Amino acid sequence: MAGRIPDSFIDDLLARVDIVDVIQERVPLKKAGRDWSARCPFHDERSPSFTVSPHKQFYHCFGCGAHGSAIKFLMDYDRLEFPDAIEELAGRVGLKVPYEGGRAAAPQQSDTADLYTVLDQSARYFQRALADSATAKAYFDGRGLDAATVAAFGLGYAPDAYDGLRSALGNSPQRINLLEKAGMLTRGDRGGMPYDRFRGRVMFPIQDRRGRIIAFGGRVLEKSDGPKYLNSPETPLFHKGRELFALWQVRQAQQKIGRIIVVEGYMDVIALHQHGLPQAVATLGTATTREHAEILFRNCSDVYFCFDGDRAGRQAAWRAAESVLPRMREGRQAHFLFLPDGEDPDTLIRQEGSAGFEQRLTAATPLSEFFFAHQESGTDLRTADGRARLAERCKEMIASIPEGSFRDRMLELLTDKTAIRWSLSASLSPQMREGVEEMLEERVAQLRGSSGPAAPAAPQPPRSSGAVDAQRSVVRYAVALLLQNPSFVESVDAPPYAFAALRRPGIGLLIELIDTCRARAAVNTAALLQQYEQREEGAALRKLAVLPLHGDAGTLQREFIDALAVLAAQTKQQRTDDLIAKQSDGGLDDAEKAELRGLLATRRR
Ligand SMILES: [Zn+2]
Structure with a gap:
């Protein structure tokens, strides 16, 4: 594991990077009021529901719910891992990423860079070996490849030797270690000295989405014991389930x-x-x-x-x-x-x-x-049993399709196949017919009703009025105001907070947010969301981050102060109620009596 990247650095980074620039380079954005909009790069759509907010420094899609900071965007769009996305953004603004955990982490990080380097050097070694090998060249010629294609794919040849690559690149124990980690050397069953994994094979470099070589595939040239095709093993850079050749x-x-x-x-x-x-x-x-x-x-x-x-x-x-x-x-x-x-x-x-x-x-x-051809094979749709079995077989898979016209079409086809052929078959008794029809109807209703575990959340149109929602909960409104405007924290008095004891959902979260904003001056909306990404509250916060708030900054800041004042008042009311309840329950001590008198007096004022 690489060392942890401190939150303060992520805040700083997200404050310096402009998410509009980052996304603009990949998706054409159009100005729309204060924000920018585009057709969503994460789902197919005709009209744009993807918005990027320069103020909040995040993006949000009202169609598919995709959302996040510049970091999240790079992770999802460029398919980068979290530390790589951070590195990429840091590189843009000339920052060096600090890793907590000091020395243990530092070599790890340079390791990744070294792995890319050693794989690149391996590719060039294989290319030189191809130029020197008549047999390997003859193989590609025989398959009709021209020189431009060989160059475009960086094809090469691994000579039939146990220490070709190793002696060419492994000139120190560290280098040998790196080559082994990159999957280029292996130790076989007996342990001992690592040797070349690829021998006597034409070589196909595998590149990631940024064009960096992360692995190789090799095909045997002459008959040997090994498999016809051999790929690099899984390494820190190569996960075959996530990569596509070319x-x-x-x-x-x-x-x-x-x-x-x-x-x-x-x-x-x-x-x-x-x-x-x-x-x-x-x-x-x-x-x-x-x-x-x-x-x-x-x-x-x-x-x-x-x-x-x-x-x-x-x-x-x-x-x-x-x-x-x-x-x-x-x-x-x-x-x-x-x-x-x-x-x-x-x-x-x-x-x-x-x-x-x-x-x-x-x-x-x-x-x-x-x-359907696959699902129907071996099933006799002329029988009720066959049709029921088909419906049963298809149920779960069709339910796994995200809502939309393709899923509707699949349901239609299923209904056709199970119901229309049914009516053609006159030989079944009416009771049997009813039974199967009922079952199918139920199935189809289930299919239509359930969106399946993999389906995305239903689209959420932008709310026309935040105020109506906000009235439901002052806590929620206060959280939304602060989340969208972390600088409002300046108007909150130092702790203890007058509303800390209030028993309302979300109070703990509000206090946590206030503390975070106070401690991290550079924090913006995107950085706050990033912090809650993996937490249960994340989903609720994402919604609040896009809750439309009406009014200029000054108005909103006053509303925030007012909201906290309302919460403080509610806390006093709660305390009053508690004391009154305790009084009738068993009595109050002197301090509590005095407190209650004070509370009732302020309330009268
Ligand atoms: Zn979308």
Whole structure:
């Protein structure tokens, strides 16, 4: 674990960075009053419900609920880890990130940078070795790759030796340690000295979304004991369930990505790129995960999955479908393309060219069709039992689809398949018919009613009036005012707070916020939200951060002072009630009697 980054640094950073600039570089923003707006980069929509507030330094989407600080935006949009997002922002404003925990943390941090360096050096070592190897060059020639493609993908060759890379780059114990950590060296079963993991293989560098090399895939050149394809193991930089081969190249090739084609192998990807379809990516020796699906759809709304037509290919396709369904937000489309037996994208595009492959893509099976074909197989829809079984099988998966027209369409199809064929079958007794219909109706009602665990929260339109809500709870209103304007803390008297004892939900939170704002002068709305991101109160605070408040800063600050005064008065009332209750219960001591008299006197005034 890297050392903790102090909150005060994060405050300072979020105060210096302008979130509008950060987002503007990635999503075109339009000025809308005090704020900026855009079509949301996290869900598909026609009219903009994504707003960025320079005042609060955060973004919020009224459509899908996406929200957060500049840090959160980089994490979600660029898919960076928290410390990387901080590093990125700190780099923009020339700050150096301090890590608490001193020495233990510092080497860890430089380690990451060193890992990138050593992987980059490995790639260059493999490229030099390719230039020197007639066999390896002949392999790529034989697969029809031209020099530009070999260069664009940074392809290389790992010589058939146990200490090729190790002796070229591992000139100290620290370097050997780094190479091992980067997955480039292995110790095998016997322990002992680490040696080259990749031997006698053509090498495919795997890049992250920022173009940095994070791992390699290697394919054997000659028959050997090892597997045909070997990938880097999971390392601090490489998590195969989150990475897609060539996504970097796809994003480099085009400004606006119209579609992405997911294929199975490195050579398939590269052949498609070379033959005019620079939209191909591949998963790295794993099935398509939900994370993959989300990354794919964040880059474009049309995804084509390409599989072998055999049994294994169909199984892989089904796993992809399972991962994709919970990601099918409005406007997204997934298609499945099955290739003829014995063919793969590499061989097909070389035979048919991009036009031929394009035709296959046009004829690809939509997700809905593939879904039902798979679910219906082995089920006899002419029988009531078969139809009921189909409804049962589909129920959970359809419920996992986010609300929207795709889910409606799937429900419609399910109803058609289970009800229409039903009416064609006259041979069933009326009772049986009723039973199944009832069951299906119930199922469909359940489906429509439940949004499923993975579905996003229902859209929340901007509230027209904050005042109505605010009246419901003064505490809530005070929290909203302070959260949106942390500098209001200046008008709060030092503790103890007159309202500290008030038994109302949210009082503890209000006091915590006041203390935080007092202790951290630079804190802004985004930094406060960031702090509560992982906490239970986070969701409530996010709503309050976008609660529309009417009036200029001066008016709002007076309202904040008034709100605290109301809370103080309520606290006194509560104390009065408590004392009166205790009096009738068993009596008060002298101090309490005096206190009660005082309270009643002030109330009369
Ligand atoms: Zn959104």
